[in-house]
Amino acid sequence: MKSVGRKTDKIRLKMVKLVWESMKISPLELSLAKVLRCGQAFRWKNINDVWSCSIGSKVLFLRQHGDTIDYATYPYDSKALELVSDYFNLDIKVQELYTQWSRDDPVFQKTAVGFEGVRMLRQNPWENLISFICSSNNNVKRISQMCDNLTVHFGELIMEHEGVEYYTFPTPQALSKDDVESKLRDLSFGYRAKYIHKTAQMVASQNQDLFKIRDLPYEEAHAELIKFVGVGPKVADCICLMSMDKHDAIPVDTHVYQIAKRDYKLSSKGDAVTPKTYELIRKFFVNKWGPYAGWAQSVMFAADLKDLENGLNQTNSSPKKQNKRPKVEVKEEIQLEVNLVRADRRKRVRTTA
């Protein structure tokens, strides 16, 4: 008993035992592989068919087989099912919507084959805002690397599991510090570095609660979001759709523009999406697909996306390429680890007392 030392605690910390629970859900209602790889969320990892990502201060683990999804969180959360249900919008039945869209739209019916189980996530507005500032003129692979880098360099360590470190998504305060723009430049964020820094400063200085935008109607929410630097009409629509409960928001990007021209024969003058054509296309699809038009759009987008299931962030053996903090910051990391060990020790004392 005397010999229980820090070394043992460290090992204990790294050998996290996950408590798994299960739920029944059809892959036609939710397909993890598609939803987590279709360009809505950019930080999900897949390691040996287990999906994992930090959400808030916890890490959520998921695996899908047949009609079952297993889930676990770290630290343990007795309300994990509520977290999963909220994050995946499970109150909304997507199979029924597919039936409707297919009945109303032959193009959808044809395109959606093989792309069942695609649904909109209900993400954190702040992370969603920053993620989609990263998305401008960019590809999914680099957006994912950038979002991961944000957590590694500006977030806080939650845990290490099977050689992978999980960090929280950084707060507005963490991204408003003076040196953030140059640090992001060094991390090859390009011109988005300034956008992120400035938007973080706007949110932090006003102590703004982005969740409140959920209560606004679509037009007002969109107008509110477009005020942030690096947020134009398209990104604002992404945030409306993916974290603000605006289910009929249609982000008109290059893909949707191509779909509109190719599959729906919408004529247009130039090659660029002008604000006018943007509105035209948006209203066309809202009229066609109804109150959940944004959800239908995401199915069409997923079907059009080339790098869906391209093995991004996927590891089958020991992960090596993971973003890790530079060696210089190791001191800080050890300090964090010690703090976690202490917290862990307190917890165990309390539960056994």
Next chain:
DNA sequence: GAAGCACCTGTAGG
């Protein structure tokens, strides 16, 4: 108001 252009970076395709 709207059209044209610069903007960071990485990569697939010629």
Next chain:
DNA sequence: ACCTACAGGTGCT
């Protein structure tokens, strides 16, 4: 090997 075009666009003139 080089060059070009494009990737879930935005801001400025």
